Amino acid sequence: MQYDGKNLLWQRHYSFWQQIQDVNLTEIWKNTNSYVLIFWGEYDIEAFSQSEHQTIVDIVNRYNSGKGTFKKLNATTHQFFTTTSILEGVKQKSDMSYMGKNFNPAIIDETDKWIKEIIKK
Numbered sequence: 001m002q003y004d005g006k007n008l009l010w011q012r013h014y015s016f017w018q019q020i021q022d023v024n025l026t027e028i029w030k031n032t033n034s035y036v037l038i039f040w041g042e043y044d045i046e047a048f049s050q051s052e053h054q055t056i057v058d059i060v061n062r063y064n065s066g067k068g069t070f071k072k073l074n075a076t077t078h079q080f081f082t083t084t085s086i087l088e089g090v091k092q093k094s095d096m097s098y099m100g101k102n103f104n105p106a107i108i109d110e111t112d113k114w115i116k117e118i119i120k121k
Contacts, residue, residue, distance in 0.1 A: 010046070029059040035118050036060045036068045039107065041076035043089045069114060076104045 040053040060068030083089040
């Protein structure tokens with residue numbers, strides 16, 4: 001559901017989207033001193049642009065060398081479940097049983113590996 005006909009757009013109050021417009025996200029990513037791990041799912045329709053995710057990592061690394069990491073998750077949706085296509089992902093995204101049975105464990109594995117690499121630094 002994108003718009004509930006009242007106040008919610010993509011399950012957030014419309015004022016959220018107005019407030020986020022006032023935030024300079026590039027400046028925030030530029031000034032972070034934290035390590036950043038960005039996941040992007042191949043079949044993510046909510047955050048559909050791989051290049052935008054990569055751009056966040058590029059900004060982080062430009063100003064804090066080596067602190068940004070990008071990971072692509074093949075055949076994975078925004079909700080972190082695996083599926084065979086964008087269309088199938090859309091059909092299945094409201095099926096909690098399907099999502100639970102098809103959770104992509106690579107998210108946990110890759111996060112664990114990333115944290116352990118950070119700890120070594």
